[in-house]
Amino acid sequence: xxxxxxxxxTHRAGDxxxxxxxxxxxxxxxxVCAAGGDGTINEVVSGLVKAEGYNQSLGIIPLGxxxxxxxxxxxxxTPLNWANTLTSEKSQQVYIGxxxxxxxxxxxxxxxxxxxxxxxxxxxxxxxxxxxxxGAYIFRTVQLLWQFLDKTYEIKxxxxxxxxxxxxxxxxxxxxxxxxxxxxxxxxxxxxFHIVLFSGRGAWAVMRLMLSMVLGRAYKMKDLxxxxxxxxxxxxxxxxxxxxxxxxxxxxxxxxxxxxKRITVVCP
Numbered sequence: 557x558x559x560x561x562x563x564x565x566t567h568r569a570g571d572x573x574x575x576x577x578x579x580x581x582x583x584x585x586x587x588v589c590a591a592g593g594d595g596t597i598n599e600v601v602s603g604l605v606k607a608e609g610y611n612q613s614l615g616i617i618p619l620g621x622x623x624x625x626x627x628x629x630x631x632x633x634t635p636l637n638w639a640n641t642l643t644s645e646k647s648q649q650v651y652i653g654x655x656x657x658x659x660x661x662x663x664x665x666x667x668x669x670x671x672x673x674x675x676x677x678x679x680x681x682x683x684x685x686x687x688x689x690x691g692a693y694i695f696r697t698v699q700l701l702w703q704f705l706d707k708t709y710e711i712k713x714x715x716x717x718x719x720x721x722x723x724x725x726x727x728x729x730x731x732x733x734x735x736x737x738x739x740x741x742x743x744x745x746x747x748x749f750h751i752v753l754f755s756g757r758g759a760w761a762v763m764r765l766m767l768s769m770v771l772g773r774a775y776k777m778k779d780l781x782x783x784x785x786x787x788x789x790x791x792x793x794x795x796x797x798x799x800x801x802x803x804x805x806x807x808x809x810x811x812x813x814x815x816x817k818r819i820t821v822v823c824p
Contacts, residue, residue, distance in 0.1 A: 559586075559643060572596050576603025580612045587613045587642055587822060593620015594666065598801040602663045604819055605652060615642040615822040621689045622802055624666045628729040628744055630824045641824045649818040650744035653728050655798065656813070657806045664800035665744070667732055668812060670790060671723025671754070672704055672762055678797035678804035690734070697766075706757045710792045713751055713785040721753040722761075726788055726812045733802075736769040739782055747814060748784050755779045788812040 562585070564575045572590065579588045580603065588609075590600035597616060604612055617638050618626035629648070631641060653664045676696050685692035708720040725732065727739035727750045739750035756765060756779040768774040775782060791809040798806045 566592075566596070566599075570599070572599025573603040573606065576600040577607035577609070578603075580604050580607035580609025585612070587615040589615035589617060589642060591617035591619055593618075594622055594624050594801040595803040596620065597625050598664060598803060598805075601652060601665050601819065605663050605815070610817045610819050613647055613820045613822050617642075621685065621693075622734040624729070624731050624734065624801070627731050627735050628666065629821060632824065637824070642822055644822065644824070646823050647820050648745060648823050650821050651728060651747055651818050652815045653726060653749070653800075654813050654815055655800055655806060656811045657798070658809065660806055662800060662805045663815075664726075664728070664805075666729050666801050667725055667727050667738075668798060668800035668805075669723065669725035670709060670793075670796055670798055670808060670810075671707075671721075671725075672700070673723065673725065673733075674797045674799040674804070675704060676700060677799040677802060693733075701759045701762060704759070704762070707793050707796065709790050711753065712787075712789040713783050714787050718753060718783065719755065719781075721755050722757055723752075723754040724788070724790065725752040725754075727752060728814075732769070736774070737772055738769065738774055740775055741782075748786060749788065749812070749814065751783045751785055751788055753781045753783060755781070786814050 566572050576588055579585050590597040616626050618631055655662045680692050680696045706722045709724055711718040727742040729744045730737055730740050730742045732738040738752055742750035768777050789811050793808050796808045797804050
């Protein structure tokens with residue numbers, strides 16, 4: 557079998573959204589494929605959603621830093637594996653998160669968060685990231701660790717007030733930052749967020765959390781609670797950054813919800 561491939565390179569932020577929307581409206585493509593990291597995939601997903609392209613199959617060539625979605629779906633590490641996957645007929649229907657701020661509406665597929673991780677993502681040096689990949693996040697984490705000021709977030713989940721937290725991560729899948737597990741029961745195919753509420757304070761608490769993620773035991777920490785729900789609201793700390801799928805995409809206040817419709821993703 558031979559496939560005809562149309563290559564559409566991106567040159568700046570937002571290009572992936574426009575190109576994916578155009579491809580979905582074209583209706584001539586079997587697969588719209590995002591070649592890049594989670595940020596590129598996020599843009600392509602956003603473009604499909606904006607164009608109502610829910611039946612348009614999304615494929616992945618995982619070339620980025622963390623590739624969380626590729627890990628969730630079980631994509632392999634070699635070009636041959638990617639080619640075999642993209643030309644297969646297996647797919648899954650996965651849910652998409654929507655982020656509403658006072659000025660914008662954005663989408664995410666794996667996770668979104670506020671707190672320490674969002675501060676790191678929003679301030680990481682992009683040039684350094686290009687050269688050393690994940691090392692840029694580690695470097696920025698060390699820089700921020702001893703100067704980061706804990707702020708508490710006032711949280712509602714499905715309209716129910718929750719205890720305040722110093723960090724919040726909305727998990728649509730169970731992987732975080734690559735292959736670290738934050739919410740082990742979360743699945744892209746289930747219509748529910750697993751919302752991680754972290755109440756630890758200070759540098760040592762953040763370090764314990766990172767070590768627990770490395771050991772695969774973060775969800776067992778006493779100052780970490782996981783609540784299932786379909787809507788998260790955070791209305792205080794206006795101006796604080798929000799990360800989604802590893803990119804800085806907005807500022808608080810914000811509401812996180814699940815879309816009713818799902819998108820189709822090609823799977824191994």
